[in-house]
Amino acid sequence: EPEVTQTPSHQVTQMGQEVILRCVPISNHLYFYWYRQILGQKVEFLVSFYNNEISEKSEIFDDQFSVERPDGSNFTLKIRSTKLEDSAMYFCASKHGGYTFGSGTRLTVV
Amino acid sequence: TQLLEQSPQFLSIQEGENLTVYCNSSSVFSSLQWYRQEPGEGPVLLVTVVTGGEVKKLKRLTFQFGDARKDSSLHITAAQPGDTGLYLCAVGDDKIIFGKGTRLHILP
Numbered sequence: 505e506p507e508v509t510q511t512p513s514h515q516v517t518q519m520g521q522e523v524i525l526r527c528v529p530i531s532n533h534l535y536f537y538w539y540r541q542i543l544g545q546k547v548e549f550l551v552s553f554y555n556n557e558i559s560e561k562s563e564i565f566d567d568q569f570s571v572e573r574p575d576g577s578n579f580t581l582k583i584r585s586t587k588l589e590d591s592a593m594y595f596c597a598s599k600h601g602g603y604t605f606g607s608g609t610r611l612t613v614v
Numbered sequence: 615t616q617l618l619e620q621s622p623q624f625l626s627i628q629e630g631e632n633l634t635v636y637c638n639s640s641s642v643f644s645s646l647q648w649y650r651q652e653p654g655e656g657p658v659l660l661v662t663v664v665t666g667g668e669v670k671k672l673k674r675l676t677f678q679f680g681d682a683r684k685d686s687s688l689h690i691t692a693a694q695p696g697d698t699g700l701y702l703c704a705v706g707d708d709k710i711i712f713g714k715g716t717r718l719h720i721l722p
Binding site for chain 1: 647651654655656657658659662702708709710711712713714715
């Protein structure tokens with residue numbers, strides 16, 4: 505069964521550093537998303553991406569965040585200068601009809 | 615105030631018992647989804663309900679969408695340890711809004 509693949513599975517970074525979280529969506533999907541889940545809290549929408557541009561973003565997705573689809577297969581989330589409160593599971597998802605989520609990247613900011 | 619209220623928050627029952635968990639809102643939705651999430655994994659879509667009053671079955675899981683399309687329930691018959699997980703209801707066609715979930719633990 506096709507999967508959404510995320511790398512790395514875990515990332516530890518120092519506060520203020522830039523991180524790039526990578527995702528390979530399912531190949532025939534056209535809609536891509538990032539969500540995050542802070543430990544013990546609900547899954548929250550960050551951003552949706554379609555036709556090489558952001559279609560919607562949440563209040564969480566401020567100027568420190570950016571997304572990119574640099575080639576035909578990868579979809580990345582960049583956090584420019586990480587804060588402690590960015591520590592969370594970050595899930596990539598793609599959609600063609602129904603959603604498929606990746607297994608997530610656990611980001612820990614220290 | 616949460617858009618989607620799920621209850622109970624936690625449920626621990628013995629293997630073989632039946633259970634029902636709920637997802638409620640004051641808003642009307644065109645559709646509603648149920649996901650299951652295991653620790654360290656992303657949510658996995660179980661079902662989407664679209665029509666008011668609709669009932670969908672997935673093996674021992676029965677999903678119902680309320681007549682007014684404001685609420686939904688998930689009933690599990692003869693629960694098994696493999697049913698353990700976080701059950702999330704969610705709404706939205708593009709951007710998804712999730713409930714906080716019901717954490718279910720089935721004791722062998």
